[in-house]
Amino acid sequence: MTSTSDEQAAGQHYLVCGIQVCQRNGQFYCNDCHLPMCEQCKDEHQTSPDTKNHDIVLYRQRKHRLPVKKCKLHSTKNVDIFCRECNTPLCLKCFLGKEHKGHEIDDLEEIYAQKYALWQGEFSKIQKYFLPTSEGLKTDIKEDVTEIKKIMESIRTSMRAEAESLKNLIDKVTSEKIEHTHTMEKSLFQMLKSQETTYNDYNKYLEKLSDKFQEYLSTTNQKLLSSDILKIQSIPETSKPVQPVYMAGQFNRDDVAKLLGTVNIPNTEPEKRKIQPMEAVSSPMKFTEKQLEQSKEKSDMKPTLSLSSSVTKVREYSVPGVDNACHVSVDKSVRLWVSDDEGSLVQTDLQGNLLQKIKTSGGSDGYHTATQDGGLIYTDQVKKVINRITPDRRITEFIKTGDWEPLSLHSSHINGDILVGMIKDGRAKVTRYNKAGKEIQNIQRDNEGQELYSDPCYITENINGDICTSDCGKEAVVVVDKSGQHRFSYTGQGSRFRPYGICTDVLGHIMVCDIVSKNVHLLDEDGGYLSCILSEQRIDIPRGVCVDEENNLYVGQLATNTVTVYKYLE
Structure with a gap:
């Protein structure tokens, strides 16, 4: 329990003071002795004549110890000196030799600490800026694909409608033209019928006239001698009809294409995707490389906020519409969402006025969360939907979880x-969906194939991407990194530990409600126990916690519908 290696320390439930047999919490670190220390041992260390000038910092601001490496020339000596003129790591025996006599040297451990801070800063940039920003741009692209699909389908629908309209118009005009041919045909037929009648009448006239001629030509008929010669009327003249001619329309494919409109991409400069500048992210990435190299220790990079020496109650109010406050969420408008163990989910303003109430089967777990756009999502355990x-x-229904019952x-x-x-x-498992609701990750087992979770009743995410889960079944806080690799499990401070509500803050602290100690445990991002944050406050059974953008801590209670707000950072 007194090992000082980073790996062992990170794996412990809390850091133990490395001085002799002291078993208190090692919140501090001596960069000269490379030992974690409790506050009492730190004070003694700083007053001792032998160690009063030692560099003691908070544990998370410690310098990282130089890895042990043997000298290639002197196998019994460690390399711990750096020759500036030769740009070479050395052991003490190498330095005392003639080859490096009079050369300027540096403490290799000091250089290692600087380089470690530099590399850690770059790693932090990757984890906190480059990867999230790149993933965000990928999401934007997917959203653009969805939007383009919608637009193109809308265009196709409009084109089909336009074509249908054109077809209907063509059918109507064609019908009108065909009707006109019928009218024209009827008119021509009437004219020809009239001509036929004229010749029928003329033929009748000729037949009568022919009868008279026969009568006059009869040898016994004396009329031929007394009458004038009969005159024959001329044959009536008629005209042949002018035959109709069809002239085909003068159009081509391009004319039709013009009638149906065109589709094109405007000749405008495409808008650049917005990339959040690195300066806009959290404070550890605001340091330039030059500042990191000039820094002699990580403790130089002090955040603008730190833990306050005391916790102050800001306000307290009763939430209408719920029997207790099992889970608490705060949205961007600083409005409060509170749920109880009877399926009631209510929204209030910070004066405690009820704004809306929803009935669901979410249970008593951490089943609702505020979103980036100012809305809220919540589970319905019976229907297995979010x-x-x-x-x-x-x-609206957002995500279906299939056969799995969503708890947190x-x-x-x-x-x-x-x-x-x-x-x-x-x-049990933890599933990650992107903000569009697509499943992208499942976390269920550790590297040895063991089940990570039993009852993941509350869940949150830390600033480094760690997924922190309160597992009521395992009676532990189970923490995995962004890729799903198990980092550590926190099981309390000796007595039985029953974790429920959990949240994190801008400094990477993890805060978890323990209904056994009736307190909120404060951990660092590596699982090191720092304190019970409400030790000096009178509170019933804490069940739900969250932090707003002003770094206020909201604590909901199981026994009452009271939500209390605390200030714990300064």
Whole structure:
């Protein structure tokens, strides 16, 4: 328990003071002795004549120890000196030789600490800026693909409608033209019928006239001698009809294409995707490489906030519409969402006025979370779905979880991903969805194939991407990194530990409610126990916690519908 290696320390439930047989919490670190220390041993260390000038910092601001490496020339000596003129690491025996006589040297451990801080800063940039930003841009591209698909389908629908309209118009005009040919044909037929009648009448005239001629030509008929010669009327003249001619329309494919409109991409400069500048991310990435190299220790990079020496109650109010406060969420408008163990989920303003109330089967777990866009998502355990409430209070079904019952829920402040703790037939897992609701990751077992979770009742995410889960079944806080690799499990401070509500803050602290000690345990991001944050406050059974953008801690209680707000950073 007194090992000082980083790996062992990170794996412990809390850091133990490395001085003699002291077993107190090692919140501090001596960079000269490379030992964690409790506050009492730190004070003694700083007053001792032999160690009063030692560099003691908070544990998380410690310098990292130079790895042991044997000299290639002197196998019994460690390399711990750096020759500036030769740009070479040396052991003490090498330095005392003639080859490096009079050369300027540096402490290799000091250089290692500087380089470690530099590399850690670059690693932090990758984890906290480059990867999340790149993932965000990928999400933007996917959203653009979805949007383009919608637009193109809308264009195709419009084109089909336009073509249908054109077809209808063509059919109508064609019908009119065909009707005109019928009218024209009828007119021509009437003219020809009239001509036929004229010749019928003329033929009748000729027949009568022919009868008279026969009568006059009869040898016994004396009329031929007394009458004038009969005159024959001329044959009536008629005209042949002018035959109709069809002239085909003068159009081609291009004319039709013009009638149906065109589709093109405007000749405008495409808008650049917005990339959040690195300066906009959290304070550890605001340091330039030059500043990191000039820094002699990590403790130079002090955040703007730190733990306050005392916890102060800011306000307290009773939440209407719930029997207790099992889980608490705060949205961007600083409005409070509180749920009880009877399926009631209510929204209030900070004066405690009820704004809306929803009935669901979410249970007593951490089943709701505020989203980046100012809305809220919550689970319905019976229906096995996750619903979304938009800022204008519309409720829509967001994600179906299949056969898995969704218990706990968290919306990432880093990239908008949705983390869900689920159970099914005695098994448990954590599933990650992107902000569009697509499943992208499942976390269920550690590297040895052992089940990580039993009852993931509350879940959150830390600033380094760690997924922190309160597992009521395992009676532990189970923490995995972003890729799902198990980092550590915190099981309390000796007595029985029953974790429920959990949240993190801008400094990477993990805060978890313990209903056994009736307190909120404060951990660093490596699982090191720092304190019980409400030791000096009178509170019933803490069950739900969250932190708002002003770094206020909200604590909901199991026994009452009271939510209390504390200031614990300064």
